[in-house]
Amino acid sequence: MTAGKTPHILTTVAEIRAVLAGPERVGLVPTMGYLHEGHATLIRQARAECDVVVVSVFVNPRQFGQGEDLGRYPRDLERDLALAGAAGADLLFHPDVAAMYPDGYATNVSVGGVSAPLEGQSRPGHFDGVATVVLKLLNIVGPERAYFGEKDWQQLAVVRRMVRDLNVPVEVVGVPTIREASGLALSSRNSYLTPEQQARAVVLSRALRAVQAAAAGGERDTARLRQAGLDVLAREPEVQPDYLAVVGGDMQERERVENDPMTRVLVAARMFGVRLIDNMPLWPEPLETEGEGA
Ligand SMILES: Nc1ncnc2c1ncn2[C@@H]1O[C@H](COP(=O)(O)OP(=O)(O)OP(=O)(O)O)[C@@H](O)[C@H]1O
Numbered sequence: 051m052t053a054g055k056t057p058h059i060l061t062t063v064a065e066i067r068a069v070l071a072g073p074e075r076v077g078l079v080p081t082m083g084y085l086h087e088g089h090a091t092l093i094r095q096a097r098a099e100c101d102v103v104v105v106s107v108f109v110n111p112r113q114f115g116q117g118e119d120l121g122r123y124p125r126d127l128e129r130d131l132a133l134a135g136a137a138g139a140d141l142l143f144h145p146d147v148a149a150m151y152p153d154g155y156a157t158n159v160s161v162g163g164v165s166a167p168l169e170g171q172s173r174p175g176h177f178d179g180v181a182t183v184v185l186k187l188l189n190i191v192g193p194e195r196a197y198f199g200e201k202d203w204q205q206l207a208v209v210r211r212m213v214r215d216l217n218v219p220v221e222v223v224g225v226p227t228i229r230e231a232s233g234l235a236l237s238s239r240n241s242y243l244t245p246e247q248q249a250r251a252v253v254l255s256r257a258l259r260a261v262q263a264a265a266a267g268g269e270r271d272t273a274r275l276r277q278a279g280l281d282v283l284a285r286e287p288e289v290q291p292d293y294l295a296v297v298g299g300d301m302q303e304r305e306r307v308e309n310d311p312m313t314r315v316l317v318a319a320r321m322f323g324v325r326l327i328d329n330m331p332l333w334p335e336p337l338e339t340e341g342e343g344a
Pocket residue numbers: 080081082083088089091092197198199200201202225226227228229235236237238239240
């Protein structure tokens with residue numbers, strides 16, 4: 051199949067299973083639609099590495115809590131088709147809710163450990179919904195590789211854990227976060243904000259960079275690193291921080307940060323009524339190990 055064409059839309063499990071029955075290497079890019087350059091980057095990487103690229107567009111009700119934005123989540127299938135096609139997608143899987151959760155549906159996938167803190171604490175049940183739908187999508191499409199953005203760092207950890215624990219035969223590929231020139235991480239939810247509000251939301255990435263700078267300056271105490279980020283957030287009156295945390299690959303904070311490339315600083319905050327998340331590695335460049343070069 052060639053890149054740049056409008057992908058075929060398939061809406062039923064039987065259809066997509068029939069189309070993907072061959073021996074080709076399939077890449078899956080799961081999304082909730084309203085695609086942007088972050089999604090396009092995942093699709094392009096899948097295009098470069100796989101024979102057939104499937105993009106799923108499904109706003110999964112099971113990962114939204116009560117009072118969250120399920121009802122107003124942005125949708126534009128025509129635009130998604132054009133963007134997915136231009137980035138190299140062959141197929142767009144767009145099931146409706148009844149196709150994914152038919153009458154009598156009764157199964158939940160719940161990943162322990164990495165799901166519990168941060169987003170898991172702020173959005174109870176969210177990662178059950180994510181794990182459940184991702185496992186269903188993997189079972190429906192049967193890809194060799196599945197692509198996820200580092201923008202949802204904890205989600206990536208949850209998916210990796212689930213795939214390992216349940217022996218799912220897929221390679222999970224994490225793709226670095228795509229940002230506006232300003233530093234704002236691209237996100238479908240940015241569309242809820244005016245351009246002026248988006249400009250002010252840059253404070254989240256600035257806070258993350260302040261934590262990185264404090265670590266680069268020698269700070270190793272987690273509470274003080276955290277404070278460096280919170281001080282930046284405090285200068286923007288429109289920010290209501292949810293959490294800012296410096297965690298290891300297990301999503302847990304320690305008193306002092308470790309010389310470990312998995313150490314990550316994550317932030318979630320409400321701005322102008324919209325909940326935004328972002329994260330960065332604590333060490334943007336690989337660290338020399340203790341004593342190396344001495
Ligand atoms: N800026 C980005 N850079 C890289 N990957 C991204 C980016 N934004 C989203 N993704 C990834 O795209 C996939 C689909 O995400 P999703 O459709 O929820 O988009 P989103 O922009 O994260 O939306 P939301 O605003 O709901 O968080 C996920 O794996 C997500 O991590």
